[in-house]
Amino acid sequence: MRVSRRATLSLRTVAIGYLVVLLLVPLGLVFYRTFEHGFGYAWSWMTTPAAISALWLTLVIAAIAVPLNTIFGIICSYVLVRGRVRGRAILDSLIDLPFVVSPVIVGLALILVYGEGGWFGNWFISHGIPIIYAPAGMVIATVFVSLPFVVREVAPVLRAAGEEQEEAAATLGASSWQTFRRVTLPSIRWGVAYGVVLTSARALGEIGAVLVVSSNVAGSTLSLPLLVYQRDSQIGPAASSGAYAAAMELIVISLLVLVGMMLLGKRREEVR
Amino acid sequence: MRIDVLDVGKRFGEFVALDDVSLEVAEGSLTALLGPSGSGKSTLLRIIAGLEAPDSGEIQLDGADVTPARPQDRGIGFVFQHYAPFNHMSVRENVAFGLRIRKRPKAEVKAKVDELLALVGLTAWSGQRPAQLSGGQRQRMALARALAVDPRVLLLDEPFGALDANVRAELRLWLRRLHDEQHVTTVLVTHDQEEAMEVSDTIAVMHEGNIEQVGSPQQVYDHPVNDFVMGFLGPAVRMEGELVRPHDLRLSLEPENGATEAVVTRVVHLGFEVRVEVELPDKTQARAQMTRAQARELELGPGDTVYVQAPHKEREKVKV
Ligand SMILES: Nc1ncnc2c1ncn2[C@@H]1O[C@H](COP(=O)(O)OP(=O)(O)O)[C@@H](O)[C@H]1O
Ligand SMILES: [Mg+2]
Numbered sequence: 001m002r003v004s005r006r007a008t009l010s011l012r013t014v015a016i017g018y019l020v021v022l023l024l025v026p027l028g029l030v031f032y033r034t035f036e037h038g039f040g041y042a043w044s045w046m047t048t049p050a051a052i053s054a055l056w057l058t059l060v061i062a063a064i065a066v067p068l069n070t071i072f073g074i075i076c077s078y079v080l081v082r083g084r085v086r087g088r089a090i091l092d093s094l095i096d097l098p099f100v101v102s103p104v105i106v107g108l109a110l111i112l113v114y115g116e117g118g119w120f121g122n123w124f125i126s127h128g129i130p131i132i133y134a135p136a137g138m139v140i141a142t143v144f145v146s147l148p149f150v151v152r153e154v155a156p157v158l159r160a161a162g163e164e165q166e167e168a169a170a171t172l173g174a175s176s177w178q179t180f181r182r183v184t185l186p187s188i189r190w191g192v193a194y195g196v197v198l199t200s201a202r203a204l205g206e207i208g209a210v211l212v213v214s215s216n217v218a219g220s221t222l223s224l225p226l227l228v229y230q231r232d233s234q235i236g237p238a239a240s241s242g243a244y245a246a247a248m249e250l251i252v253i254s255l256l257v258l259v260g261m262m263l264l265g266k267r268r269e270e271v272r
Numbered sequence: 273m274r275i276d277v278l279d280v281g282k283r284f285g286e287f288v289a290l291d292d293v294s295l296e297v298a299e300g301s302l303t304a305l306l307g308p309s310g311s312g313k314s315t316l317l318r319i320i321a322g323l324e325a326p327d328s329g330e331i332q333l334d335g336a337d338v339t340p341a342r343p344q345d346r347g348i349g350f351v352f353q354h355y356a357p358f359n360h361m362s363v364r365e366n367v368a369f370g371l372r373i374r375k376r377p378k379a380e381v382k383a384k385v386d387e388l389l390a391l392v393g394l395t396a397w398s399g400q401r402p403a404q405l406s407g408g409q410r411q412r413m414a415l416a417r418a419l420a421v422d423p424r425v426l427l428l429d430e431p432f433g434a435l436d437a438n439v440r441a442e443l444r445l446w447l448r449r450l451h452d453e454q455h456v457t458t459v460l461v462t463h464d465q466e467e468a469m470e471v472s473d474t475i476a477v478m479h480e481g482n483i484e485q486v487g488s489p490q491q492v493y494d495h496p497v498n499d500f501v502m503g504f505l506g507p508a509v510r511m512e513g514e515l516v517r518p519h520d521l522r523l524s525l526e527p528e529n530g531a532t533e534a535v536v537t538r539v540v541h542l543g544f545e546v547r548v549e550v551e552l553p554d555k556t557q558a559r560a561q562m563t564r565a566q567a568r569e570l571e572l573g574p575g576d577t578v579y580v581q582a583p584h585k586e587r588e589k590v591k592v
Binding site: 165169170173182 | 359417
């Protein structure tokens with residue numbers, strides 16, 4: 001179908017307008033509010049003990065959840081695409097569970113399992129390992145909600161790459177591990193990278209599931225998104241200044257992830 | 273290296289892909305597995321390679337049972353129809369793959385890869401990615417890659433099937449010459465009877481999971497054991513209930529003893545040969561093939577009456 005020049009132009013205007021209204025204006029306002037009293041003022045809010053602790057916790061959660069889900073995601077894609085075991089269809093639909101279940105319910109479910117009186121909860125509590133209302137629970141919640149991304153990115157790439165290259169490697173003398181390292185992994189690397197970016201974005205920004213299992217105490221179990229949420233719900237100009245500063249930090253991290261994604265996207269097109 | 277396939281059976285669910293097949297591939301031979309699509313050729317080749325496990329039966333290499341051995345331990349080279357190039361590696365890295373896996377010294381790898389790249393005419397392309405090569409070049413790269421590890425057996429699954437006719441013919445010749453020089457025991461899967469006849473010294477004709485006949489190209493063409501082999505190896509027409517080759521039919525203008533009266537429907541000039549299409553009394557069509565000289569003598573045209581003489585050929589009942 002050929003679209004006239006005018007139609008293209010007006011479509012473009014609509015698309016850009018939509019983005020501006022929904023995304024740029026609110027984000028720009030956050031930016032403005034953060035720095036309206038000067039950079040030093042914003043910086044002082046970013047360097048309060050609570051803010052530093054929140055930044056750390058957010059980064060730690062991502063640093064645990066992303067590698068875990070990457071390794072799990074690659075193994076899981078392999079089983080789904082190459083496996084000859086029964087129950088692949090069940091696994092396939094289970095993977096999407098974190099996408100369809102509301103994050104709040106994920107948090108609640110974790111409390112039922114790891115909380116006081118829960119299945120494993122008493123064991124952990126009696127051994128002095130708190131999960132619920134502790135960073136460990138937030139990590140588990142984040143792992144859960146960000147689980148499908150790598151699988152959903154890698155499985156189609158693995159399927160498209162086909163089995164022949166791996167079979168060729170085997171006939172050339174490569175062991176299963178050598179085949180995986182030298183043939184399979186390089187052929188899915190852009191899928192993995194893209195999955196990692198999406199997983200990171202979700203892990204950094206998650207609020208629903210971690211809110212339920214966090215004790216919401218600044219300095220210990222507040223991640224950056226929770227800090228924004230908490231300060232924003234308090235009254236007074238100081239509180240909202242703190243919220244804006246924390247939000248700014250999140251935005252900067254997200255932008256870094258986004259830039260990483262764009263570079264990858266470009267790279268992927270070059271490879272094709 | 274000699275290959276023995278002993279009573280190999282393979283099912284996919286209820287479907288019998290191989291029905292207790294046995295085959296002996298002589299040391300240094302070039303054997304074609306020839307049959308229509310779905311007859312089980314690839315399955316048999318993949319079982320020989322160890323890429324697929326048989327349900328029953330045994331594969332022997334030089335008399336040793338290798339049935340449980342993994343593909344990487346069989347000392348084979350395998351070439352896929354769609355080349356299976358390692359897309360993220362250069363042409364040189366592709367060819368070097370097997371040698372690197374074997375941790376051969378760098379200098380030896382380089383020398384061997386250079387030699388193979390020259391052999392397949394890809395020296396100038398060694399730094400390129402497979403995606404930048406043409407189909408024929410990719411397949412030559414795949415051949416070099418398989419040959420790099422000095423396989424005891426070379427297995428080729430429709431290696432030229434995805435190529436243009438010209439390139440296909442050229443690569444066939446090249447493969448035959450290579451085999452004449454190196455004498456690696458080779459099994460070639462193809463559904464193209466012309467390719468099998470041209471390249472191989474032994475043809476195993478497959479049909480619905482069975483090997484119908486094994487023999488030299490001339491044997492299977494001239495002495496097919498059944499109608500299937502007859503029909504698959506070349507054009508065949510049915511005369512008096514039996515299949516015969518069109519060029520074995522004799523046409524004459526005068527009634528002869530045992531000849532069938534027929535009406536010419538079409539005369540097609542195919543360069544060196546002439547094909548005469550006739551309608552038999554039972555309304556079936558038949559084709560006779562003859563040289564130009566013979567055709568000129570008969571001066572046939574559509575509507576003419578001719579007498580068709582089937583050859584009195586003794587079909588050899590070779591047991592397989
Ligand atoms: N992995 C498989 N799963 C199910 N059916 C298969 C599989 N591989 C082959 N088949 C079936 O077995 C039959 C023989 O296949 P194949 O050996 O590839 O035939 P050919 O190479 O002669 O065309 C085909 O009907 C094909 O559909
Ligand atoms: Mg096949």
